[in-house]
Amino acid sequence: MHKLSQYVLSLVLMIGVSLLLLSWSPANALAAPVIPNPNELAQAVQEIESLDAMRSGLASSLEGSTEVPTMQTMKEVCRPIGMRAIQLSQENGWQVKQIAKKYRNPDHAPGNLHDQIALAKFNQDPELIGFWDRETLDKQTGTRYYRRINVEASCLACHGLKDRRPQFVKDGYPQDLAYNFQVGDLRGMYAVFIPDDIQKAIQKAVN
Numbered sequence: 001m002h003k004l005s006q007y008v009l010s011l012v013l014m015i016g017v018s019l020l021l022l023s024w025s026p027a028n029a030l031a032a033p034v035i036p037n038p039n040e041l042a043q044a045v046q047e048i049e050s051l052d053a054m055r056s057g058l059a060s061s062l063e064g065s066t067e068v069p070t071m072q073t074m075k076e077v078c079r080p081i082g083m084r085a086i087q088l089s090q091e092n093g094w095q096v097k098q099i100a101k102k103y104r105n106p107d108h109a110p111g112n113l114h115d116q117i118a119l120a121k122f123n124q125d126p127e128l129i130g131f132w133d134r135e136t137l138d139k140q141t142g143t144r145y146y147r148r149i150n151v152e153a154s155c156l157a158c159h160g161l162k163d164r165r166p167q168f169v170k171d172g173y174p175q176d177l178a179y180n181f182q183v184g185d186l187r188g189m190y191a192v193f194i195p196d197d198i199q200k201a202i203q204k205a206v207n
């Protein structure tokens with residue numbers, strides 16, 4: 001099986017098993033129902049895989065094309081990913097972000113200490129594809145899922161040598177730091193915060 005699909009499968013299984021154990025232990029028998037919802041975590045993992053595949057697909061279609069890329073096709077690689085992230089947040093009540101130490105769009109700069117620690121973890125361990133953590137964001141408890149983003153050959157057209165960046169990048173991102181990458185480098189990560197749905201949990205406990 002492909003390494004990545006193996007990873008996703010094992011992650012989803014791990015989420016399921018650990019949450020089942022949590023809910024079945026005698027100490028928890030009378031406690032609150034399972035938070036977070038394993039289906040929701042599995043859904044977040046899948047959505048991020050699709051998002052990442054969408055970027056790789058867009059970048060490699062640009063690379064494979066025999067036509068000289070126009071301004072418009074050039075712009076259609078990473079911006080749609082940011083827009084889809086916003087859409088995923090709205091649809092699911094999550095906070096979906098792309099975070100990078102060397103960022104192009106300043107909205108993607110690391111924010112809190114959790115962001116920095118997660119990036120450092122990915123940096124130290126090139127084999128680490130993803131993990132999750134219990135966190136509190138804006139006074140809400142929840143689960144945060146992290147997934148690494150690596151540099152592929154097709155990314156270098158825009159994230160390679162500084163002088164080779166397309167004009168629209170030079171013009172549009174004066175604070176750009178996202179260049180001089182090499183294939184295999186850590187480019188950044190996705191972070192999905194899934195708040196615990198307290199209302200749903202209370203409802204379940206009452207019934």
Ligand code: HEC
Nearest residue numbers: 056059074077078082098100103104105108155158178188
């Ligand atoms: C055609 C040019 C182009 C290509 C090819 C490209 N990118 Fe980007 N990338 C950009 C632009 C422009 C942005 C800023 C988008 C925005 O404003 O949100 C960006 C932003 C990003 C971000 C968000 C963090 C940040 O720095 O703002 C990540 C992560 C990223 N790119 C990864 C990749 C990866 C991985 C590939 C290859 C699979 C790739 N990019 C290929 C142009 C490109």
